[in-house]
Amino acid sequence: MLPTPPAAPGSARPAAVVNAEIRELWRDPRVRLTTEGRARYELLVVEWAAAMREEIVEAA
Template sequence: MSFTSPTPASPGSARPAAVVNAEIRALWSCTDGALSSADEARYQELLVEWAEAVRAALVKAA
């Protein structure tokens, strides 16, 4: 099963870390713990997006 984002982020827009985290959780819950290669690629993209969102939130808070 391949999971795609219902609302992909456009360049320059940042989704909150909580939103990205929810998508990561949904991805894992739909795969029964075994990611296809497409799901793994999406997971890696989401991890990068989540890290950027966390960094952005920390900078904004500082």
């Protein structure tokens, strides 16, 4: 399964939703992610960071 690319700017999912997906993906930090899981994790972190920036700008 190919990782889903992050949403386009302005249409990002809320950071809390992305964070929940990250937590679901990596339930136990003692267990290494597969190569596919690691790629998905990296995309989610980028999406989460973008969502956080967007939420901060909206709050300002």
